Structures are given as C-alpha cells and as structure tokens.
Amino acid sequence: MFISSENSPPCFKDFTLVMPAVAVGNVGQLSVDLIVSTLNMSRVGYMHTDCLIPMTGNNPYATSNENAEELHTPAEVYTAAELKLAVLQIRAPIIQSKSKKFRQLLVSWIKSSGFSRAVVLSSSQAYQRDDQQMKGIPLRYLVTPSLLKDSEDALKELSWREMERVSAYPGLTDANTEPRLYVPGGGITKGLYTDSCAEDVPLAVLILFCSEGDNIPDAFTLVNHLNDWLHLLDDPSQKPNKWKIPTSWNLLFGSGIPPALF
Amino acid sequence: MATFFGEVLSVYSRAVEEDEEELDENEEDAEIRRELEEKREVHLHWSPEVSESLKSGNKLPCSEFILAVGHNAARFLSVYALTSENWDALGRASVWNERSGGVASEESTCVFYRPKDNPAVLICQVTCYLAEDQLFQWTEKVFGCLQLRQLNVTVLSESSVSEFKTADYLSSSSAPFLRSLHSAAFSGKPVCKSLEQPNIVTGLQAAVLNHCEVHRIPSVVYQCYSDVIGPDSVTMETFKPTLTKLGKSIKLDPSPSADILRKIVRTTNIQSNLYI
Numbered sequence: 001m002f003i004s005s006e007n008s009p010p011c012f013k014d015f016t017l018v019m020p021a022v023a024v025g026n027v028g029q030l031s032v033d034l035i036v037s038t039l040n041m042s043r044v045g046y047m048h049t050d051c052l053i054p055m056t057g058n059n060p061y062a063t064s065n066e067n068a069e070e071l072h073t074p075a076e077v078y079t080a081a082e083l084k085l086a087v088l089q090i091r092a093p094i095i096q097s098k099s100k101k102f103r104q105l106l107v108s109w110i111k112s113s114g115f116s117r118a119v120v121l122s123s124s125q126a127y128q129r130d131d132q133q134m135k136g137i138p139l140r141y142l143v144t145p146s147l148l149k150d151s152e153d154a155l156k157e158l159s160w161r162e163m164e165r166v167s168a169y170p171g172l173t174d175a176n177t178e179p180r181l182y183v184p185g186g187g188i189t190k191g192l193y194t195d196s197c198a199e200d201v202p203l204a205v206l207i208l209f210c211s212e213g214d215n216i217p218d219a220f221t222l223v224n225h226l227n228d229w230l231h232l233l234d235d236p237s238q239k240p241n242k243w244k245i246p247t248s249w250n251l252l253f254g255s256g257i258p259p260a261l262f
Numbered sequence: 263m264a265t266f267f268g269e270v271l272s273v274y275s276r277a278v279e280e281d282e283e284e285l286d287e288n289e290e291d292a293e294i295r296r297e298l299e300e301k302r303e304v305h306l307h308w309s310p311e312v313s314e315s316l317k318s319g320n321k322l323p324c325s326e327f328i329l330a331v332g333h334n335a336a337r338f339l340s341v342y343a344l345t346s347e348n349w350d351a352l353g354r355a356s357v358w359n360e361r362s363g364g365v366a367s368e369e370s371t372c373v374f375y376r377p378k379d380n381p382a383v384l385i386c387q388v389t390c391y392l393a394e395d396q397l398f399q400w401t402e403k404v405f406g407c408l409q410l411r412q413l414n415v416t417v418l419s420e421s422s423v424s425e426f427k428t429a430d431y432l433s434s435s436s437a438p439f440l441r442s443l444h445s446a447a448f449s450g451k452p453v454c455k456s457l458e459q460p461n462i463v464t465g466l467q468a469a470v471l472n473h474c475e476v477h478r479i480p481s482v483v484y485q486c487y488s489d490v491i492g493p494d495s496v497t498m499e500t501f502k503p504t505l506t507k508l509g510k511s512i513k514l515d516p517s518p519s520a521d522i523l524r525k526i527v528r529t530t531n532i533q534s535n536l537y538i
Contacts (some may be wrong), residue, residue, distance in 0.1 A: 003476050024275045048476045049399035054469035056443060069456050071445055073472045095395045096279050097295065127263040127273065188279040211263075212275055247334035247458045251427045258431045 002077065002109055003046050008045040009081060014085050016230065019088035019106075021122035021192065024185035028121035030219035030249075032089045035232065037061045037246035039080045041087060047075035051102035052092045060091075060248030065095040083232065086115070094188065103191050107199055117147055117202040118247075119230070120192060121222055124261070125185035126209040130166050137161070139225050140211040142181075142193050147202035158228060163207055179237045183207065301358055302393070304400045306407065308353035321409045325382040326511040328416045334486065335418035336387035338501045343385065343508070345522050346515035347349035348378040353401065359393040383472075383512050384408070388466060393510050397469035405473055415474055415481035416508065418501055419467035423487040427461055438500045445475040453503040457485065465504045482525035496525070 004010060018035060020028030030222040035041070051197035074092035079085065094102050110118050126138065133140075140163035143151065165179035183190045189205060194202040206226060210218045223243060227233055233242050263273045287295075308316065316322070328343075329337045357371040371390035377383055394401055423437040442452035443463060457463065463471070467483045474481030484504050488497040505514055515522075 022277055024277055026277045046476050048472070050395070050402075053399075053464070054397050054466075054472050055395045055462050055464045056468040056471045056475070058443065058457055058459055060459060062459060068459070069444070071443065071471065071475050093277065097299070097395065125273065125275075185275055185278055205387055212277075231348075250460050251429065251536050253458075254432045256429045258433075 001049055001105070002113075003177055005019055005043055005045050005047050010086075011079075012079075012115055014114065015079070015084050015086045015117045017086050017088060017110060017113075017115045017118040018226070018230075019075070019118065019120055020090055021120050021187050021205075022093055022123040023123040023187045023189060024125050024220055025123050025212045025215035027123040027208055027210055027222055029090060030215060031121045031223040031226070033060070033085055033246050033248070034219060034223050034243040036078050036087055036089060037226040038244040039083070039085070039232065040126045040243070041078035041080045041085075042085075043076055044079050045077045046073050047077065047088065047090075047105075049075070049102065049105060051094055051098040051105065052090070053095060055092045057248075061246045063247075084116075085230075085232065087206050099188050099191070103188050103233050106192065107195050110196075110201055110203070111199065115202075117151075117204065118196075119226065120189065120203065120205045121181070121226065122186050122205055123208045123210050123218070123222070124183045124189075126211045128182075128184040129209055130164070130170065133166075133209065139221070140164070140209075142205040142207070144193065144197045144201060144203045146200045147204055150202070151204070154229065160196045163205075176215050214252075216245075216252075274459060284339045302396060304392075304396055304403055306353060306403055307355045307356065308407075309351070312352055316407060321382065322407050323382060324384045325410045325412045326384070326414050326416070326514070327408065327467075328383070328385045328508065329418070329470060330385070330387045331417065331419040333389055333537045334420050334488065334497045335501065337493060337500045338418060339385060339387060341498070341518050341522060342505060342514050343512055344375065345518060347513045349375040350378055352376045352384070355404070356390075357390065357392055357396055357400070359391065359396060361391045361393075363528075377512060378531050380512070385512075392443055392466055397466050400466065401473045405477075405479075408417070410477070410479060410513040414511075415470065415479060416504070417470055417481070417483040418486070418504065419463075419465065419483060420486040420488055421463070421465075421489075423489045425461075426487045428458070434452050438486055438490075438497045440503065441485050441487065443471060443485065444484055445471060447474070447478045447481060448480040450480075450482070450507070452482055452484070454484065464482075477507065 018032065020032045022029065055074050059068055060072055062068040075088065075090045077085045078089065141160050142163050143155065156225060163181065165183050167179050168177045181190055186207065193203065193205050206222060208218055208222045220243060264270050312322065316384055330339045352374040354374065363437060372388045373386065375385045423432065426432065440454040441457040441459050442454050463483065463485055467485065471481055471483050484501065486497060486500045490497055505516060
C-alpha cells in the first residue's frame with residue numbers, strides 16, 4: 001500500500017515510473033540508486049507492505065551531516081517533478097510466498113496512480129542464455145501491447161533488441177511446443193510483465209544479462225541504456241562519469257582490514 | 263555454470279530465489295500452502311480484562327512502549343526495570359515457525375508487562391525467533407491494539423559486531439557498543455551515535471521502526487553490537503546509557519543487587535573445545 005510521506009498526497013498523473021526488479025546481481029536496484037542520487041530526487045512516500053523483508057537504516061543518499069539522519073524503509077517512492085519522473089526503489093528481497101501479491105499490488109498501484117508508462121529495470125542469469133541471446137549486446141527489452149502503440153517509433157529508432165523467446169525443450173524440434181518467455185534469475189520480472197499485458201498497463205522491461213559479483217559496472221550499463229531512451233541526463237558525453245554514486249555504496253565488500261596484518 | 267576447468271557448479275543468487283513456476287500449482291499444493299500460512303500466523307493472547315476492553319473497541323492506553331528484542335536487551339529490562347516495580351503480565355504473543363520445533367511454542371518468550379500504578383507504560387520482551395514473514399504481521403497486530411495518540415516507542419535490540427561495517431578496523435576492545443536510529447517524528451536526542459551508512463538494521467526492530475516511520479509515531483531504536491554469541495553481562499550493560507531516558511517514564515533500579523544480577527545473568531558454561 002502506498003503511503004505518502006508528505007501532508008498532501010503526490011500527483012503522479014502522466015509521470016514515467018522507473019522501478020527495479022529484485023533480480024540477479026541487484027542490477028536494477030543499483031541503477032535506480034544512481035538515478036535517485038544523481039537527479040537529487042525527493043522522497044514522496046513509502047510502499048508499506050508485508051511482501052518485503054523489513055529493513056531500515058539512515059539516508060542512503062546523504063550528502064552532508066544535516067541530511068544523514070533520515071530514516072529509509074524497504075520500498076520508497078521518489079519524484080523529480082520537472083522531469084515528470086517517479087522512481088520506486090526496492091531495498092529488500094520479496095518474501096517468496098508473497099511475490100504474487102506483491103506483483104498485484106504494484107500493477108494496481110501503477111494503474112490507479114495514472115502513470116503514463118512504467119519501466120522495470122531487471123537482469124537475468126548470463127549463463128542461461130541460448131545461442132541467439134549470446135550474440136550482440138547483453139541488453140534486451142520487453143514491452144506490453146499498450147505501451148507499444150506509443151513507443152514503437154522510439155524503440156525502432158534506438159534499434160534495441162527484444163528479449164528472445166526460448167524453446168521450452170532445447171534441442172528438441174517439436175512443432176507443438178511454443179517458444180516461451182523465460183527470465184531466469186529475474187524475480188518477479190516475467191510475472192509483472194505478463195500481468196501488465198493482461199491488465200493493459202503500459203510497461204516496458206529492460207533486461208541485462210549478467211552474473212553475480214561486483215555488479216557496479218552492470219548498473220552503469222543498464223542506467224546508460226535507459227538514458228538513451230528517457231534522456232534523464234542531457235549530453236552524456238560531457239563528463240566522464242555523470243552518474244553520482246550514493247554514500248550507501250561504500251564498503252560493499254566489507255569493513256576495513258586489521259592494520260596488524262602488515 | 264561451468265568453471266574454467268569444466269566443473270559444473272550450481273549458481274545461486276543473493277538477490278532472488280530460483281524461479282518457481284506457479285502454473286503447476288494444483289489444488290492440493292494451494293491447500294497445503296494455505297494451511298502453512300495459517301499455522302505461521304502470529305497470535306496475541308491478552309489477559310481477560312484487556313481482551314474485554316479490546317473487544318469493546320477500546321485500545322490499550324499507552325504513551326510509552328518499550329520493546330526489548332533479544333536475550334541481552336530482555337535481561338537488561340528484567341534487571342533494571344521489572345525487579346523494581348510491581349508489574350502485571352498483560353499478555354503474550356505466540357508464533358510458530360521453522361525454528362520453534364514440532365509444536366506451537368507455549369513458552370512465554372514474548373510477554374507484555376504493565377506497571378500496576380502506571381497504565382500508560384507497556385513493556386515487551388521478545389526472546390523468540392520471528393521469521394521474516396512474521397515480523398510485519400507481529401508489528402501490525404501489536405500496534406493495532408495500542409492507542410496511537412501520544413505514543414512513544416523505544417526499542418532495545420542487539421546484533422553481532424560482524425554485521426557492523428566501518429572503514430576503520432574494529433579492534434576487539436571496541437565491542438560492544440550502541441548505535442541509534444530514529445523515525446522522523448522522534449524529537450528528542452538519542453543517547454548515542456546514530457547508525458552510520460552503509461549499515462542497515464533488520465529483524466523485528468526494523469519492522470517496528472518502519473511502522474513508526476510510515477505512521478509518524480516517534481520512535482527510537484538502540485541497537486547494541488556485541489562480539490559475544492549468547493547472553494552476557496557486559497553486552498547487557500551496554501544499554502545503560504538508555505536508563506536516563508527510560509527513567510522518565512518508569513521506575514528503575516539503577517544499581518541492582520548482585521543477587522538479582524546473579525539470578526538473571528546465568529553464565530552459559532559452554533566450554534569451547536576449539537583449543538583442546
């Protein structure tokens with residue numbers, strides 16, 4: 001359930017929503033972190049639900065001591081009104097038995113808030129690609145019929161590649177088995193996409209094939225890919241690294257080492 | 263996934279569980295799932311007069327809710343608060359999950375107390391394991407029974423120092439130590455340093471703080487980071503700075519007698535056989 005953190009509920013009419021799928025390498029979540037911290041977006045509310053594992057901490061995007069002590073929760077919504085952009089960040093894993101409920105919650109929230117479109121940043125296991133998926137760049141997209149109507153030209157211009165359907169039984173040529181959509185390690189990605197197709201929600205999914213490890217470069221790849229479409233940052237060629245890494249990315253690989261080692 | 267030498271490894275992800283095809287679920291699976299869900303539900307058992315008043319729509323009047331999560335925090339409250347005043351056991355919460363063994367645990371591991379002469383204070387000690395899917399429910403149910411007006415929440419909790427991230431190396435002498443986190447509605451000054459990024463808090467303390475943040479209830483969590491596995495008196499003493507704050511709402515015994523300490527701090531005499 002969405003709960004506003006301001007006194008008046010925010011208006012999302014005709015906003016674009018960007019959200020991650022909690023997926024392999026947490027790439028979508030890292031990319032969303034980059035967007036929120038770079039665009040200096042302000043928090044407008046929480047997604048308060050029993051579908052996520054509770055966690056909390058201080059401000060992950062703190063820039064100074066003044067704003068460091070701002071509590072954050074497992075799922076929060078940020079906006080940049082001048083860009084007509086809203087971002088949902090999800091910071092905790094989804095409780096497995098409640099993933100269906102969580103998908104339904106998201107789809108009904110997207111529908112009722114009046115977003116013009118939703119973009120899901122997701123990832124999929126690189127080692128489960130088939131031959132055609134291993135060709136070219138490791139990025140794919142999915143788009144629901146209701147968004148395709150408006151974005152067909154833009155997508156054509158970008159010359160992106162759609163996520164290939166894979167055969168259900170690789171190696172067997174059976175005319176009866178239809179190739180199917182398969183996003184291994186993608187969490188709720190596939191379910192969210194099929195639900196959105198059924199509910200006529202304008203939704204796109206960007207998928208990056210990756211493996212788990214240091215996924216910071218993957219996050220930059222995915223967020224740059226998104227930027228090619230949405231133009232969140234102008235003139236990306238000007239600065240070498242235009243995305244701002246948030247303070248919460250410190251110590252991703254653990255604490256300092258004992259000096260006595262040396 | 264295959265390694266360089268051709269060895270095939272199964273890959274698991276820190277972010278997601280392997281996808282489950284939901285399409286295959288039949289009637290029987292769904293029923294088993296439903297029953298399991300029912301079994302895992304959190305139940306609150308209040309004393310007769312409390313359940314009576316809850317039934318008639320009157321929530322528990324409460325201006326100070328003090329929650330202790332974990333053995334050290336619970337013992338801290340037992341030693342400094344529960345011995346010094348007359349307390350009524352008001353109720354308890356019971357949960358069943360994968361760690362509670364065969365039968366639903368009837369042991370009183372999650373008990374609510376109220377002082378006899380001050381009905382506005384509620385203390386809860388939680389020493390049982392609550393599973394990830396039960397934390398949110400516990401919080402919703404407990405706060406659903408409380409009057410939210412003028413409610414202040416203080417949580418004492420603990421975690422292992424190995425979960426604390428810092429750029430400086432933590433020497434063994436620095437643990438145990440205390441860190442705080444508070445909701446936006448909290449206006450006081452916490453008695454210790456705020457939890458530094460990129461550290462996060464999970465568990466029941468996080469669920470309670472989330473609830474308070476979202477519903478604008480003033481709330482503060484004091485999290486103790488200890489290097490001792492299991493309850494010990496040094497870790498328990500780490501909560502002492504909170505006494506000045508707690509003392510405003512409840513009567514405390516600032517220097518409990520050795521007898522009381524001895525009774526409550528049972529030394530866990532597990533001999534380590536690591537160096538034999």
